[in-house]
Amino acid sequence: MAGRLTRRWSPSLLQVLRFPVVQLHMSRTAMRASEKDFENARNQLKLLTKDPGNEVKLKLYALYKQATEGPCNTPKPSMLDFINKAKWDAWNALGSLPKETARQNYVDLVSSLSPSSESSSQVKPAAANEKQPGSENIIVTSQDGITKIMFNRPSKKNAITTSMYKEIIHALKAASTDNSAITVFTGNGDYYSSGNDLTNFTDVSPNSIEETAKNASILLREFVDAFIDFPKPLVAVINGPAVGIVVTLLGLFDAVYASDKATFHTPFSELGQSPEGCASYTFPKIMGPAKAAEMLIFGKKLTAGEACAQGLVTEVFPESTFQKEVWTRLKTYAKLPTNSLRISKELIRSNEKEKLHAVNAEECTVLQGRWLSEECMNALMNFMSRKSKL
Numbered sequence: 001m002a003g004r005l006t007r008r009w010s011p012s013l014l015q016v017l018r019f020p021v022v023q024l025h026m027s028r029t030a031m032r033a034s035e036k037d038f039e040n041a042r043n044q045l046k047l048l049t050k051d052p053g054n055e056v057k058l059k060l061y062a063l064y065k066q067a068t069e070g071p072c073n074t075p076k077p078s079m080l081d082f083i084n085k086a087k088w089d090a091w092n093a094l095g096s097l098p099k100e101t102a103r104q105n106y107v108d109l110v111s112s113l114s115p116s117s118e119s120s121s122q123v124k125p126a127a128a129n130e131k132q133p134g135s136e137n138i139i140v141t142s143q144d145g146i147t148k149i150m151f152n153r154p155s156k157k158n159a160i161t162t163s164m165y166k167e168i169i170h171a172l173k174a175a176s177t178d179n180s181a182i183t184v185f186t187g188n189g190d191y192y193s194s195g196n197d198l199t200n201f202t203d204v205s206p207n208s209i210e211e212t213a214k215n216a217s218i219l220l221r222e223f224v225d226a227f228i229d230f231p232k233p234l235v236a237v238i239n240g241p242a243v244g245i246v247v248t249l250l251g252l253f254d255a256v257y258a259s260d261k262a263t264f265h266t267p268f269s270e271l272g273q274s275p276e277g278c279a280s281y282t283f284p285k286i287m288g289p290a291k292a293a294e295m296l297i298f299g300k301k302l303t304a305g306e307a308c309a310q311g312l313v314t315e316v317f318p319e320s321t322f323q324k325e326v327w328t329r330l331k332t333y334a335k336l337p338t339n340s341l342r343i344s345k346e347l348i349r350s351n352e353k354e355k356l357h358a359v360n361a362e363e364c365t366v367l368q369g370r371w372l373s374e375e376c377m378n379a380l381m382n383f384m385s386r387k388s389k390l
């Protein structure tokens, strides 16, 4: 690490360079960092007055290498070559993270370190016990080594709006490089989440239906990709019923803890839709094709106990002790060595990533067609006119 990275914080360089804050802000709102944003972030790094510490420097090193050279491609240094071994481990832990994602994460991380970016930042790596700004529909906090992303729309059963999808993508990107060891999703209120907000598709004028379906398909693909590529252990704390996309995504989580009042429902056929979240691939692998078909084709709703028996849920807890038991356990897990957690996850998941991205792309294409179908439109009209209870 020492040579090149240390040089970036030298005061003489700090005095020479000035970074345009406007460009930094643009890079954050565009969500995908351009070459220019990346270059600007590298310059921004030279302006830092405070050494960000070895852990952050290693992250920056790894993201830089991943963004410029792709996955780690050098031989592993010997155990005694501590510095190069630490750098190699950090780079290698990023696995097959796409170059563009690494570039964006690098830009976000640099931005979070810069005092000048504080006022323009929407999502930044979380500091201890810090609540992240943004809409109140998603609350992101970080404490005890755990970044918690909470659906917070209890009056609508935590249904996910278009802006919430975007905020979650952004929150996951920030969590992938923050100081936490694990990332946890949960819901506020009696529901985990009732899935896609069905009104996302109902406020659309007839001549923009195709455009809306296309945009939704692109958004969905990016949303699910963010879960596929997430490098740290991802845990779901299912506090109540879960419907649709929040169920299908569970195949991409590393642990799923459920209250015994949770249920798992994927009513896609009833909605004239089809599975997403890579469930068409992960569910048959997890529970076998026959059980997966009952859920994904026929929309059978599972109890928490049934979902656990079929391998979708890790463990079920009585509602009365659920929160206490689960968070105590997660706090213990979050104290484990963070690099080891990432590397073990990478070993378990990396062989599947390419396949998962292909499945995601295919599911989004199929869904785009479904959203334009008469079956789907009828289902949405039913929901709107009768507040259809599934």
Ligand SMILES: CCCCC/C=C/C(=O)SCCNC(=O)CCNC(=O)[C@H](O)C(C)(C)COP(=O)(O)OP(=O)(O)OC[C@H]1O[C@@H](n2cnc3c(N)ncnc32)[C@H](O)[C@@H]1OP(=O)(O)O
Pocket (backbone or CB within 6 Å): 155, 156, 157, 159, 160, 165, 194, 195, 196, 197, 198, 199, 216, 217, 219, 220, 243, 244, 245, 246, 267, 268, 271, 276, 387, 388, 389, 390
């Ligand atoms: C771009 C991305 C595309 C991603 C593709 C994803 C697909 C999916 O996720 S498919 C699954 C979609 N979800 C549903 O079909 C659930 C629909 N909701 C219901 O069936 C019910 O609301 C319920 C079973 C979840 C809860 O029933 P109940 O206990 O009787 O409570 P209410 O129906 O009175 O709900 C309270 C309040 O919340 C609104 N609401 C609930 N879920 C949704 C939702 N998914 N979308 C929009 N709004 C929802 C409900 O309309 C009520 O609102 P108010 O009447 O205004 O109080």
